[in-house]
Amino acid sequence: MAETKRTATLSFDGKNFELPMLSPTVGPDVIDIRKLYAEADVFTYDPGFTSTASCESTITFIDGDKGELLYRGYPIEQLAENSHFLEVCYLLLNGSLPTAEQMENFEGRITRHTMVHEQMHYFFRGFRRDSHPMATMVGVVGAMSAFYHDSLDINDPWQREVAAMRMIAKLPTIAAMAYKYSIGQPFVYPRNNLDYASNFLHMCFSVPAEDYTVSPVLAKAMDRIMMLHADHEQNASTSTVRLAGSSGANPFACVAAGIACLWGPAHGGANQACLEMLREIGTVDRIPEYIAKAKDKNDPFRLMGFGHRVYKNFDPRAKVMKESADEVLDLLGIHDNETLKVAKELERIALEDEYFVSKKLYPNVDFYSGIILEAMGFPTAMFTPIFALSRTVGWISQWKEMIGDPALKIGRPRQLYIGETARDYVPVVNR
Ligand code: SDX
Numbered sequence: 337m338a339e340t341k342r343t344a345t346l347s348f349d350g351k352n353f354e355l356p357m358l359s360p361t362v363g364p365d366v367i368d369i370r371k372l373y374a375e376a377d378v379f380t381y382d383p384g385f386t387s388t389a390s391c392e393s394t395i396t397f398i399d400g401d402k403g404e405l406l407y408r409g410y411p412i413e414q415l416a417e418n419s420h421f422l423e424v425c426y427l428l429l430n431g432s433l434p435t436a437e438q439m440e441n442f443e444g445r446i447t448r449h450t451m452v453h454e455q456m457h458y459f460f461r462g463f464r465r466d467s468h469p470m471a472t473m474v475g476v477v478g479a480m481s482a483f484y485h486d487s488l489d490i491n492d493p494w495q496r497e498v499a500a501m502r503m504i505a506k507l508p509t510i511a512a513m514a515y516k517y518s519i520g521q522p523f524v525y526p527r528n529n530l531d532y533a534s535n536f537l538h539m540c541f542s543v544p545a546e547d548y549t550v551s552p553v554l555a556k557a558m559d560r561i562m563m564l565h566a567d568h569e570q571n572a573s574t575s576t577v578r579l580a581g582s583s584g585a586n587p588f589a590c591v592a593a594g595i596a597c598l599w600g601p602a603h604g605g606a607n608q609a610c611l612e613m614l615r616e617i618g619t620v621d622r623i624p625e626y627i628a629k630a631k632d633k634n635d636p637f638r639l640m641g642f643g644h645r646v647y648k649n650f651d652p653r654a655k656v657m658k659e660s661a662d663e664v665l666d667l668l669g670i671h672d673n674e675t676l677k678v679a680k681e682l683e684r685i686a687l688e689d690e691y692f693v694s695k696k697l698y699p700n701v702d703f704y705s706g707i708i709l710e711a712m713g714f715p716t717a718m719f720t721p722i723f724a725l726s727r728t729v730g731w732i733s734q735w736k737e738m739i740g741d742p743a744l745k746i747g748r749p750r751q752l753y754i755g756e757t758a759r760d761y762v763p764v765v766n767r
Contacts, residue, residue, distance in 0.1 A: 338366070338392060346376065362397060379750050386645070390575060390747075395428060395733055396567045403649035403698075407567060408432070416656045421562040421726075422446060422532050425504055428567055428733040443532075449505035450526035450535065452513075453483040460517045469514035469721045470599045476510050477503075478592035488586045490739050499587040500732045507725040508532070512539030515718050533559035536725070541713060554712055557664045561705060564653040565723050567730025569646070573598040577731040578738050582747040587735060594731045595724045601640065604702075604727070607719040610641035611675065611706030619674065620681045627682075631691045641703030642686065648696035657704040664708050676707050 338358035344367045346353040353376050356368045366389045369380055382388045397406040405412040408427050415424055419433075426434045426442050434442060459479055463472050480502070481488060487499040513523050516539075524539045534550040537558055542548030568574070576597040580590040598604035617626050629637040644651055665673050683699050686692045706719050714722070738744060 340368075346372075348378075351376070363399070373750075379752070381752050384645075385575075390570050391578065391738065392741075393570070393734065393737060394431065395737060396569045396730070398569050398646050400644070400646035400648050403647055403652050405568070405652050412564065412652050413656060416560055416563055419563065420531075421559045421566070424563050424566050425729040428729050429500060429736065445501055446505045446532070447528050449502050450509055450528070452506050452509055456483060456510075457513075457523060460513060460523075463517065465518060465520060467518065469511065469518055469717055470595065470605075470724070472514040472517065473507075473510060473721055473724060474592050474595050474599075476514070477507070477595055478589055480506070480588040481586045484588070488588075490581075490584060490586065493740070496587070496736055496739060500736060503587065503591055503728050503732050507728045508536040509539060511718070511721040511725045512536060514721060515540050515714075518717070531555065531559075533562060537712075540718075553664065553667045557660055557708060558712070560656070560660055561708065561722065562726040564656060564701060564705075565726035567727070567733060570734075572600070572603050573727065574731055574734050577735050579747040581735045581738055582744065584746075587732065590735055591728060591731050594727070598724050598727065599720060604720045604723040606640050606700070606702035607706045607709070607723060608716045610702050611710060611716050611719065613640045614675045614678050614682070614706075617678050617682070620678055623678065623682050623685055627685060627689060631689075639682070639686065639697075641706075642692070642699055643695070643697040644700045647698060647700065650698045651700040653701040654699040654703050657701065657708065658699075661704045661707045661711075665711050668711055670711055673707070673711070675710070679704060679707060 338360055340356040341359050342357050344355045344357050346355055353372070355372065358366045358368055360366070373379060380388075395408060397409075398404065407415060407424060408431055410419075410427065410433075415427075419427075422443050423434060423439060425446075426439060456476060456479070459476055460472065463475070484499070484502055487495045487502060489495045509526055516523050522544060524542050524544075526535050526539060530538055530550065534552075534555040537550050537555060538548060570578070573594040577590045577594040580593040581587070585593075601609040613626070617623060626637070626639070629635045630639045630642075661676060665671070665676060683703070686697070692698075705723075706716065709719050709722060710716070
């Protein structure tokens, strides 16, 4: 629980209001305005929540100025180098790194939950084959609450735990099914003898007609991409999951809401939009034309994969992703990847340009991820589903933290109303 060390005084109309200030373990102090409306009859106004802390949390910390990201205090660079995705899942869910025995038990539980109810196969049949896999995932994940009735009671800690396990275990299966359905290939069942990332690649790329061996290099790169996307404080989709959960909605519906929000090109949809942008630019000599468009106030075009609400320095995930892109393409024998060349030159030019420097716009997590995923064989439409399956552990960890808080209240913001005041109805004959 954060502590109060000092107060802030708000003065207006000759009145003073003392507001307690809460101090975090690290990061900016906050002004506690929970009693402001009751005491001062005013709201605060912060569309986009640029200056608003929505909750207390112990899960993830971001220092945007330093370009620092910590999962339960561990720097993302160290986790990307030394850990693996399921260990990061345990860390985010439970707050500490697991012992060998705890890890074995956790991995065993996840592995035994990777299949989905057989009836769900028919659910996919209702979608057009050319549906975007994110549309399928929103629908199928939301429908999980129709299949797993024994993990819907959010007031039962054991059912919360089971729902979390099921989502972490089944999202890769559902994402792979969405992909297979979109290309007209049969669904591939998970295999319990494969690790998490290898299982996902197996379900996406193997076919019944022949044996398929997962490349350890690609599995390691996939696992690292999952770790880098696992959680990110109170971003738009996590805030969506929290807000949905605050009403008491079941966890499957909350994660489906998070998937819907992540889909937007300003958020998780940026990885697809970024690769499509890099393809549209095509060659290095066309970069200046797009830099000019990005700087033009009258042009809605933005450099996708660039800029961030919190990072005003390099996104540490983008740095790791950039190294991984070099490594994966090299190991795949892809040496003259034009898209990577354009990405690197675009980054170099942008980071020397006054517009981007002054606005502190740097590459974010979505700038290089698509290059790796494309090299692995994924179509651009699968980039955001992979972000979603990776972020599921973050969403469900934040949801669990919120639901377990005895002080939980339903989220219900107010507004700055600038519409009509009360007026009488006018019959159509008099209009
Ligand atoms: C993710 O929140 C998270 O943590 C998200 C995420 C996570 O892990 O959950 O990190 C994942 O969503 C990463 C971001 C992916 N989105 C993109 O790459 C889309 C392109 N980026 C932008 O749309 C934008 O940078 C945002 C949405 C990411 C952030 O927008 P903000 O914080 O609301 O900033 P802003 O729009 O107010 O921009 C500030 C200024 C503006 O210029 P001025 O009005 O001050 O003159 O910077 C400009 C913007 O026009 N700007 C850009 C730009 N991003 C911001 N100009 C050109 N290209 C860009 N990409």
